[in-house]
Amino acid sequence: MGYRVVVVGATGNVGREMLTILAEREFPIDEIAAVASSRSQGLTVDFGETGKTIKCQSIEHFDFTGWDIALFAAGSGPTAEYAPKAAAAGCVVIDNSSLYRMDPDVPLIVPEVNPDAIDGYTKKNIIANPNCSTAQMVVALKPLHDAAIIKRVVVATYQSVSGAGKAGMDELFEQSRNIFVGDPAEAKKFTKQIAFNVIPHIDVFLDDGSTKEEWKMVAETKKILDPKIKLTATCVRVPVFVGHSEAINIEFEKEISAKEAQDILREAPGIMLVDKREDGGYITPIECVGDFATFISRVREDPTVDSGISLWCVSDNLRKGAALNAVQIAELLGRRHLKKG
Ligand code: 11C
Numbered sequence: 001m002g003y004r005v006v007v008v009g010a011t012g013n014v015g016r017e018m019l020t021i022l023a024e025r026e027f028p029i030d031e032i033a034a035v036a037s038s039r040s041q042g043l044t045v046d047f048g049e050t051g052k053t054i055k056c057q058s059i060e061h062f063d064f065t066g067w068d069i070a071l072f073a074a075g076s077g078p079t080a081e082y083a084p085k086a087a088a089a090g091c092v093v094i095d096n097s098s099l100y101r102m103d104p105d106v107p108l109i110v111p112e113v114n115p116d117a118i119d120g121y122t123k124k125n126i127i128a129n130p131n132c133s134t135a136q137m138v139v140a141l142k143p144l145h146d147a148a149i150i151k152r153v154v155v156a157t158y159q160s161v162s163g164a165g166k167a168g169m170d171e172l173f174e175q176s177r178n179i180f181v182g183d184p185a186e187a188k189k190f191t192k193q194i195a196f197n198v199i200p201h202i203d204v205f206l207d208d209g210s211t212k213e214e215w216k217m218v219a220e221t222k223k224i225l226d227p228k229i230k231l232t233a234t235c236v237r238v239p240v241f242v243g244h245s246e247a248i249n250i251e252f253e254k255e256i257s258a259k260e261a262q263d264i265l266r267e268a269p270g271i272m273l274v275d276k277r278e279d280g281g282y283i284t285p286i287e288c289v290g291d292f293a294t295f296i297s298r299v300r301e302d303p304t305v306d307s308g309i310s311l312w313c314v315s316d317n318l319r320k321g322a323a324l325n326a327v328q329i330a331e332l333l334g335r336r337h338l339k340k341g
Contacts, residue, residue, distance in 0.1 A: 001340045004030030004067045005330070008082065008089065009074035010034035010045050010056055013166055014096055017323035018071050021103035023048025025327060028340065031266040035062050035076070036051065068338055071326050072096060086121060087125035092333060094127045094326045101128040101220060108223050110135055111328040112144040117224075119330055126193040127329055131237065132321025133157050133213065134243055139294045140248065140313045141225060143268035148307065149253035152234060153231040154218065157236045158245040160285060161201060163317050164189055170303055190237060199237040243285025244317040252307040261309045262299050270320070275299050290316045292324055 005022065009015040009046045015036070022029065034045050034054040038182050041058040059078060064070060064086040065233045071096040087093050100106040107124040109115070109132055130138070141150060141165075161168035167189045175185035175195035185193050185252045191197050203212035213235040221231050240244075272293035274283045282297030294315040301310030315321060334340065 001061045002030040003069055003334065003338070003340060004031045004033075005331075006033045006035055006062070006067050006070040006086075007027050008035045008059060008070055008072045008080070008086075009096075011036045011040045011043060012055070012073055013318055014073035014322040015071075016045060017318045018326060019054070020048040021319065021323050021327045023033060023050050027327060027330065028290070028334070033057060033062070033067070035059050051097070054194055056327050064091040067091040069094065069330050069333065071323075071330065073326075075323050079098065083126060090125070091157065092121065092125050092127065094129060094329050094333075096322050096326055097298060098131065098216065100124075100126050101130060101216075102223065108315075108324060109329050109332070110138050110224055111332045112268075113138050114224050115332055118329070118336060119335070120134075120325070121333070124306045127333070129322065129326045129329065130220045130224060131213070131216045132163055132184040132317040133151050133159060133225070133233075135247065135316035135321050136227050136244060136294045136313055136317075137217065137246055138221055139270045139315075140265070140296055141221070141229075141250070141309065143264045144229075144250060144252070144256070145225060145229070145273075146307070147254075147260070147264050150229050150250055152251040153221070153229060154249040155231065155233045156247045157202075157213075157217075157233065157235045158240070158285075159213075159230060159235060160240040160244055160317055161190075161194060161237065162242045162244050163202070163244065163259060163321075164226075164237070169241055176239075185314070194237060194239050196239060196241070200234065202235040202237055232272060234286075242289045242318060243303065243314060244315060244321060246313045247284055248313055249302060249310045250308060251302075251305045251314055252309070255307045256309060258299050258301045258309060263310070265296050265299065265311075269287075270294055271296055273297075273299075278304070282312060283314045285314055290319075291316055294320055
């Protein structure tokens with residue numbers, strides 16, 4: 001016996017990936033519904049590689065009564081309108097938007113890091129999925145924090161254009177093509193040309209000069225992992241289609257060597273350590289696409305502090321950063337709370 005599952009925002013980058021991952025991981029499903037805006041009503045989406053296609057239904061007319069789990073990848077606007085309706089109808093919402101992440105009555109979950117926090121979901125029947133750049137980073141930080149207590153993190157991100165949705169991917173493709181044929185590279189989604197460039201700006205600016213993407217990394221890490229951790233981030237958009245990379249510098253309370261950090265990371269859940277200290281002996285974003293793992297490379301000691309480690313962290317932002325983490329939350333929910341059969 002399986003679950004009745006709804007994917008909301010099923011035609012977007014993350015919604016499609018959610019359907020793929022539900023199928024790939026053979027999530028126990030009795031019935032699946034694909035829901036999107038009324039514009040997409042009637043379009044069909046693939047249910048992974050099962051050969052099955054699903055016709056999209058309009059969110060405006062969808063009745064969540066009797067459905068067990070709704071994976072929302074719809075953005076904050078539609079989520080604000082429809083997630084409370086789904087939750088009130090008894091369907092547990094797992095939301096990929098930023099809307100509920102900092103709500104004290106909504107658990108913000110990365111299953112490898114804070115699985116026990118899921119028990120609080122009953123307050124609103126909603127569980128939040130973190131921002132992609134936070135998710136992969138906390139998977140890397142958690143086992144090191146357990147071993148040596150993290151004091152401070154300095155992170156610079158190299159975030160792919162798929163984080164900005166299909167429009168971001170189209171813009172990188174079109175600008176690259178236009179530049180090759182001598183046409184103007186017009187910026188629409190991004191604030192400057194992204195092809196053959198990098199842009200130190202993701203999401204809106206805040207009063208202190210940081211961006212909301214940078215703030216999310218700080219606030220979400222504190223909620224998921226430990227409020228005592230100090231963190232500063234610089235988030236940068238790079239001309240990569242899929243896969244976010246992060247250069248992470250960590251300062252610890254206790255001593256930890258690079259060898260110890262490597263050994264811990266090698267055994268940690270969700271992590272694949274690829275750290276050969278030779279030409280090509282590290283992972284780049286192209287190699288992480290379509291994978292479940294968060295890849296760690298370039299682990300080394302930072303001699304400028306008493307106990308510090310620097311490392312390189314790469315993951316598929318549409319997977320661990322979004323759809324995979326949401327499906328893992330659904331699996332955790334099933335194991336702990338919505339037992340079937
Ligand atoms: C990006 N991290 O790469 C963003 C996308 O809060 O869920 C996800 C935004 C969010 O642009």
